[in-house]
Amino acid sequence: MLRNILFYIKEAFLSTKKNGIMSLATMISLTAALIIVGMFLLISFNINLFMDNIESELLAIAYLKDNLSEEEIKQLVQDTTELEGVKEVKYISKEDAFQKLKEDLTEHEEILAGIPENPLPSSIEILVTETTYLQEIAFQLNQYGGIEEVNYGGQLTEKLIALFDFIRKTGLAMIFILVFIATLIMFSVIKISVHSRQQEIEIMSLVGATSWFIRWPFIIEGFLKGFLSSILSAFILIRTYFYYLDKIKIILPFIPILSDHVVLFKITLIIVLLGTLIGIFGSMFSLRKISYEEI
Amino acid sequence: MIRMFHVFKIFPNKIHALWDVNIHIKKGEFVFLVGPTGAGKTTFLKLVYRGTLPSKGQVIVDGVNLSRLKPTLIPYLRREIGVVFQDFKLLYDRNVFENVAFSLRVVGTKNSTIKQEVNDILNLMGLSNKKNANPHLLSGGEQQKLCIARAVVSHPLILLTDEPTGNLDPETSWEIMKLLFKINIRGTTVIVASHDKLMVDRAQKRVIRIEQGEIMSDTQKGFYKK
Numbered sequence: 029m030l031r032n033i034l035f036y037i038k039e040a041f042l043s044t045k046k047n048g049i050m051s052l053a054t055m056i057s058l059t060a061a062l063i064i065v066g067m068f069l070l071i072s073f074n075i076n077l078f079m080d081n082i083e084s085e086l087l088a089i090a091y092l093k094d095n096l097s098e099e100e101i102k103q104l105v106q107d108t109t110e111l112e113g114v115k116e117v118k119y120i121s122k123e124d125a126f127q128k129l130k131e132d133l134t135e136h137e138e139i140l141a142g143i144p145e146n147p148l149p150s151s152i153e154i155l156v157t158e159t160t161y162l163q164e165i166a167f168q169l170n171q172y173g174g175i176e177e178v179n180y181g182g183q184l185t186e187k188l189i190a191l192f193d194f195i196r197k198t199g200l201a202m203i204f205i206l207v208f209i210a211t212l213i214m215f216s217v218i219k220i221s222v223h224s225r226q227q228e229i230e231i232m233s234l235v236g237a238t239s240w241f242i243r244w245p246f247i248i249e250g251f252l253k254g255f256l257s258s259i260l261s262a263f264i265l266i267r268t269y270f271y272y273l274d275k276i277k278i279i280l281p282f283i284p285i286l287s288d289h290v291v292l293f294k295i296t297l298i299i300v301l302l303g304t305l306i307g308i309f310g311s312m313f314s315l316r317k318i319s320y321e322e323i
Numbered sequence: 324m325i326r327m328f329h330v331f332k333i334f335p336n337k338i339h340a341l342w343d344v345n346i347h348i349k350k351g352e353f354v355f356l357v358g359p360t361g362a363g364k365t366t367f368l369k370l371v372y373r374g375t376l377p378s379k380g381q382v383i384v385d386g387v388n389l390s391r392l393k394p395t396l397i398p399y400l401r402r403e404i405g406v407v408f409q410d411f412k413l414l415y416d417r418n419v420f421e422n423v424a425f426s427l428r429v430v431g432t433k434n435s436t437i438k439q440e441v442n443d444i445l446n447l448m449g450l451s452n453k454k455n456a457n458p459h460l461l462s463g464g465e466q467q468k469l470c471i472a473r474a475v476v477s478h479p480l481i482l483l484t485d486e487p488t489g490n491l492d493p494e495t496s497w498e499i500m501k502l503l504f505k506i507n508i509r510g511t512t513v514i515v516a517s518h519d520k521l522m523v524d525r526a527q528k529r530v531i532r533i534e535q536g537e538i539m540s541d542t543q544k545g546f547y548k549k
Contacts, residue, residue, distance in 0.1 A: 035428055046416065228425075231412060234372070235477070236402035237429035238395075 032241070039228075039245035040252060047221050054217040055257045058303060061210040062261035066299050068199040068206075070269060073295065074286045075192045081284050082188060088154045088162055088169070088180035094122075096174045101150070104174060108154055111168055113161025118153045122146055136281060149176060159185055207302065214310025218250055222314060247311045254307020258300040266296060324350040324481065324512045325371055330380035332366050332536070340366040342536040344380070348514065350480070353507045355523045356516040357547055358533040364516035367533065368483045371514070372404045373397050385480055402430055405474030405511075409486035411466050413458040413473075419445070420454040423473045430477065444476045448502060464495035471502060481512045488519050496522055520547040 044051045090108075092101065101119060109117045120128075125148040133139055154169075156162055166178040222229065232242050273287055286292070325348040332341040340363045348354055356364045369375045370382050373389050382389045385403060392400060414422050423441045432440070445451045448468040458466055467487055475482055484503065488496035500522055507513045517523060523530060523546065530545030531538060 031434070032431055042416070227412060228414060231414065231425065231473075232429045233398070234401060234406050234412075235426035235429055235473075236398040236400075238398045241398075241429055241431075 032244075036244040036248050040248035043221050043225055043245060043249050044252065047217075047224055050217060050220060051253065054213060055253055055260070057213050058210055058254065058257035058306065059261045059264070061206050061213070062258050062299050062303050063265050065203050065206050065210075065302065066261060066265040066295065068203050069295050069298060070265070070286070072196050072199050073291060075196050077284050077286050079189060079192055082185055086156050086159055086162070086185070088156065088166055088178055089151050090154065090169045090178045091149045091151045091176045093174050093176050094149060096150075100174055101152075104172060105152055107172075108152060108165075108169065111154075111165055113156050113158065113165060114154055115157050116155040118155075120151050120153060122148055122150045125149070125151065133281070135277075207306065210303075210306045211310050211313075214250055214254065214306055215314045217253075218246055218311040218314040221249060222246060243312075243315045246315055247308055250307040250309075250311030251304060252307070254303045254305070254310070255300070257307075258303020261303065262296040262299045265299070266292060324348055324352070324385060325514075326381075326383040327370070327377075328381045328383075330370065330377045330382060332363070332370065332375070333378045339536050341370075341377070341533075344533075344536075344538055346531065346538065346541070348512060350512055351507070351510055353504070353513045353526075353528045354515070355526065355528055355530045355545070356514060356533060357518060357523055357530055358539075359518060362533045363536040364533055365485055366536075368406070368485055368514065368516055371481065371483055372406055373400055402477060403480045405471075405477070405479040405482040407467070407470045407474045407482070407484040407487050409489040411458075411470050413466060413469060415457065415459055418455050418457055419450060419461070419469055422458060422469060423476050426473050427476060432477075440476050441472075444472045447505065448472045462495075464491050464498060467491065467495075467499055468502065471499070471506070475506050475511065478509075479511060481514070482506055483514050483516075485516045486518070487515060488517065488522055493521055497525070500526060518547075523547040 092104070096104070105117050105119050108114060123146065126146045129148065130137075130140065154165060156165060162180040166180050169175055169178045229242055233239075269292070273285055276283070276285055325346070327344050327346045330341055330344040331339065333339045344367070356367055358364055366375065370377060370389070371384055373384075373392060376390060384400065387400060389400070414425060417425065420441055423444060424437050427437045427440060442451065442454075445454050448471060450465060450468055450472065453461060453465065458469060461469065471482075471484070471487070474484075482503070487503070488499050491499065496519060503513055503515065504526075527544045529541070529543050530547070532540040532545075532548075
């Protein structure tokens with residue numbers, strides 16, 4: 029068994045070497061395809077993260093005037109809670125708001141350095157059940173004298189959700205198309221490899237090698253090409269992602285961007301698994317039938 | 324060892340390669356298959372190693388009816404049959420030793436056995452001193468010997484050779500014939516498809532003559548043409 033496995037691996041390497049340029053071209057194409065697949069995966073995961081954030085923030089924020097008494101605030105919160113479509117109302121004092129800003133900007137403390145005192149107003153955050161209520165609630169709140177301004181995402185949130193949903197679906201379709209194309213590339217390359225080793229295959233089948241014995245070196249060849257390409261593409265993808273992640277974090281510190289190592293590891297794993305499977309199945313399709321006849 | 328009963332082989336373009344062939348070749352026999360190019364000699368050999376199936380009739384090799392042989396069992400039949408082609412079919416990216424060893428490796432033979440068997444057969448073929456050479460560097464006769472070595476290294480019951488002396492000068496051809504006799508003496512049934520009149524007449528073995536797919540004559544100690 030081990031003897032056979034060593035033979036398969038040796039033959040697989042020999043074949044890769046024999047079709048050097050072709051092997052290189054395949055691996056480059058496969059790497060490129062996998063990088064694009066990976067990009068769509070990253071975009072999709074990031075959109076999920078972003079949507080989780082905005083969906084959980086079906087939120088209107090009413091900024092309060094500084095001169096409100098505690099009693100007035102209490103009454104305001106009470107009245108707001110009773111409005112239609114309101115799920116939850118939360119009062120955020122000036123101090124809480126400033127504290128939260130400090131936490132958000134821990135990496136950019138210099139921004140706050142020049143501010144002598146707390147410039148933020150106190151506010152109430154109103155979580156609504158559906159985006160459709162936002163406009164009406166905002167209108168009602170604006171009738172109160174103690175409210176400076178009401179902000180809400182509203183239509184923009186809805187449009188963003190629709191847009192991201194579209195991007196996600198397009199991405200998924202692109203992934204399917206790319207995986208199909210990559211499998212076709214692998215299929216054709218192994219076909220060429222089989223063709224260039226026709227003599228060996230003929231001899232193998234003449235001297236009594238079983239069809240699986242003939243197939244294994246090609247399957248291993250496909251596996252190796254798929255595996256190496258996927259490792260390479262995962263490496264390029266993750267390195268590039270982290271490079272831009274740092275830049276984006278500096279430019280847009282408030283946008284949530286995927287940087288969870290466990291999730292990124294999962295994406296790497298998906299790419300490696302995908303590349304390897306493309307390699308193996310591409311080879312298997314091109315070797316469906318080893319003919320013992322007409323040699 | 325080999326029996327054919329009313330074997331017909333008709334190709335899709337209606338050309339009949341073999342027509343009602345009945346033959347019995349016993350274990351250990353040495354048989355020449357003669358006839359002009361296109362007579363059906365190669366098809367005859369293909370039928371024996373199950374390179375093709377008859378359109379009609381039965382081919383029985385070592386007690387196995389090849390029409391009923393499952394495709395998955397073909398490799399095991401082939402391990403009992405050595406085949407040598409006129410066009411050598413050598414692997415030019417491997418040396419002489421590896422070319423012979425290849426046919427043992429693909430049936431999972433142990434490395435130590437491979438070394439022993441390959442060295443023995445290269446010795447018999449007079450190729451021991453060239454075992455590290457690339458087949459490109461060998462003469463036509465030597466390449467043919469290498470093909471024979473590869474075909475018989477696993478001690479097959481039957482050796483089929485298709486025009487083994489086709490491209491060789493008479494002296495080298497006779498050398499190849501002598502090697503085939505040696506292999507035959509070791510117990511292997513040998514079938515040589517040939518139109519090399521000189522060789523056939525000199526060998527004085529059983530001669531089966533095929534013309535246009537039909538067996539015209541079958542003589543012990545025969546000649547190329549009666």
